[in-house]
Amino acid sequence: MLVWEFLLGLAAVGAGFGLAQLRRQVPVKPLQSFRKSQQLIAGWVASERDMLYFLELQPTPRLRYACPPLDRLLGDQPCTEKLDDAGLFLSLLHPEDRGRIAGIDAHSFDFNQPLIYRIRNHEGCYVWYEEYRTPVYHQGELYAVQGILRNVHERILEQTRMQYRVSHDGMTGLHNREHYEELVKRYNEEECLPLALILCDMDNLKRVNDTYGHQRGDLYIQEAARLLKEFAAENVIISRIGGDEFSVLVLDGTQAQAESLIRSIRQRIAAYPSEEIGFSMDMSVGCAWTTQSIGRMEELFLEADQEMYRQKSSKKEVQLQALTAAAVDGDDVR
Template sequence: MKKNIIVYAIMLMFFIIAVPLSIKADIFDDIADVFNSHGFIMLLIILLLFIFTFILFKNYRDLKNKNRVLENFNKLRQIFIDADDSLIYLKDEKLKYIFVNKTAADFYNLSKEEIIGLDDYDLTDEFFADIRHNTDLKVMETGELVEEEVRWNGHIYKTTKFPVELISGDYGIGAYIKDVTEEYKLSQELKVEKNKYFRTLLFIGDGVILVNNDRKIEMINKAAERLTGWHFEEAEGRDYRDVLNFIYLNNDKELTDPIEAVFASGKVEKLEDNAALISKNGEKYFLDDSAAPIFDANGDLYGVVIVFRDATTEKKRQEKIEYLSYHDPMTGLYNRRFFEEELKRLNVERNLPVSIIIGDLDGLKLTNDIFGHDAGDKLIQQAAEAFKEACRKDDIIARWGGDEFVVLLPNTVKEDAEAVKERINECFESKKALALAAGISMGVGTQEEKAGEIIDYLNKAESAMYSSKSVSRTSNDQIHINNIIDILHSKCAREKTHAENVYNLSVKFAEELKLDKSVLKKIKNASYFHDIGKVAVDTDILNKKEFLTDKEYEDMKLHVSTGYRILNYFNHTIDIADDVLSHHERWDGNGYPRGLKGKEISMIARIIAVVETFESMTAADSYSCKHSREEALTEIRRCAGTQFDPALAEKFIKFIS
């Protein structure tokens, strides 16, 4: 069009200027005549032609400028399209390329010009061309945008194809194809990592629950299922408050919900102490937990994750530690530490008068020595029960030491404290089973007015207790040993008969030997108590008629050592303890427990050894079959010089004969 305008303008100018100069004069004259007669019309025509030429020139210039702008825009558009790392192209209605960007040209290793007019089968192998051709046909048939993922030559491409109306009115195919191989790899790695962390969250030992902004549960792991009693399928989409039923154990305080606290603050929050979770089935769990905010990519709060674990065992362990820090583990009473703190706390005028009772359990050591520490522990527990039953609920009872107890009685006069002391002993007497203790020695101290230190009255109570223990020591000792003998005889009636028979025969034999009165007195005690140590032997062994097994015999042999410890405990039996210990020693040194021989063995022990053997063989209720007097004496004579003192054996045989 540009060329047509220029040619037309030149022709017009040529007609106006050049033609009149070349025409002949006669023609010019004729024209002059015409011009003279039609001058105005000709002038108007020339003017119109000039104006029309000017307009054409102006339009040409404007069109040229617009073309330049359009060319610049197309260049700029091409630069942007070529800068895109995706393949961008346009195909005509025959699916031949009519436009490609630089990335598409580089993909085929051709120039843009070389690609124009070709189709996919001209550029790639048939397999890849079929894939792309089929997608093009799908767009042509449906007239809709089609997105697909194509894998080729080790790469993954995301294709977006759409119909484009061409200038001809037909429809071609526009395409935007992006190589997403790296993105896909990253996506797969992210999926693996996400799945790994998700699986970790599912099976981690701590409970994990995700709550969104609508307070709905999005995820609950296995540990949380176990603690809450809710399965994932039940909990998903539910309000978290239906699943996390927190309670506060102190009814006087309202519980702060840690999840709501996070929504309010946007910070990490923890569940308060003394709070617990009640599961769906009603079980109570103490929790150690924290709730943390979850923010989206824009930094907005998306939800909350609460992580918690069962701290019930730890809580109970902590409570036990706290309990044991102020309590005696054996009795459940307060310990000395707590008592001393309470002594200071209650030492105020409004609690006056304050009385203190200190008690010492008699016979604990003896019980431990004879029956073992289990029996001793049971005795301590029985004493503790007696203190608890006899005292008021608000009185402070503590185990002061191994066998000592102490009671703090606020607003209690001395007379009332003395009454409490008596009740304690009565309660203890009613509880004793296999007990050797005669009772509990106790003392009372009372602070009537705010004068002096409370510790002074504690010391007074302790002094009174020791005074009471000293005064009753002799009578208590006799009660102790009588208790032991009663226990032994209740376990085995034969032991009572045996003790009495050995006592009677030993005393008569000693009188026959004309021994000193002091020795005779020892023989009386030693002969009666010689088997007192059997109180610690098992009842079945004591009453067994058959021969003892090796193990049973070894247990039986321990009775001499036990008897020695028992008799050493009392002042009035200390002098016979060694005689009782030695009454199973042999003249030849093959006895027990120390292997003494000859006159290393006390005379009293040697006398008891002969008498006991004779009694055991001839008694009507003998452990083995009964022997005649003659058979027993024959056995004693046979064992003289080995088992028995030969001189004493001979005198005993003569004495019996």
């Protein structure tokens, strides 16, 4: 694909509207103003990470300038479409960005804000770019569009990595307590929907730490997290909210769905292979459900927490009875 073919499509789609709309909506930037600074700007952005273009639209579309990195972005892709076909640009956009860029509205578009999107390069890889564009006018008529594209791929990836670290637990890879509390605040104050809160507390972690050491205890936590992660979905958000405690938020679901999920979790725990950690795994589980989340999240937590500890206490009572019975049998033998 030729550079100027790509830019014609980019100018048409990225602006998101016709020339007449641009004339009405955008403050005039005289052509003379651009010509005075054209050489300065060209030298300023002609780097490995920046791409500048100046596309004349009157009397016929003509690319006046495009710095070399744009050639390296596109490579030698063949193109047979018309020069003014916006589909040239759209075809290179990432599918998740395509609708957003194509749907830009002239009445709400802010030229002071950058457009950020992914473009498929000649190697077939999507690269993040940030674009600033400015319409250029001459004698009251839209004459050209000038723009700067900057490769921000590493910056976006680093931001993504930082966001992940901020919202995820380092030991287990699950969402962390901070992220859980943000969700609780959102659904308690801003967004109302039916949801279930499931709390899972690992049984016998202290005994594992005391008997096998804290390294084995950490493995116990990680294996529990891996098991719970099997149930994660777009509307099922799993977080580690304490040392051995996990939360499962089931968003926009029914009470029957939440109960079915709990049964599946319990079955998975019961069938978990003990050879993975050297002993069997067990968790106590409590659940609370509501049709309307706003104003109810604290109450839900208390309900689920109480049910979870009732289950944990019941298990301890059964264990105590078993130990007592074993002790009595031992005395009888003697």
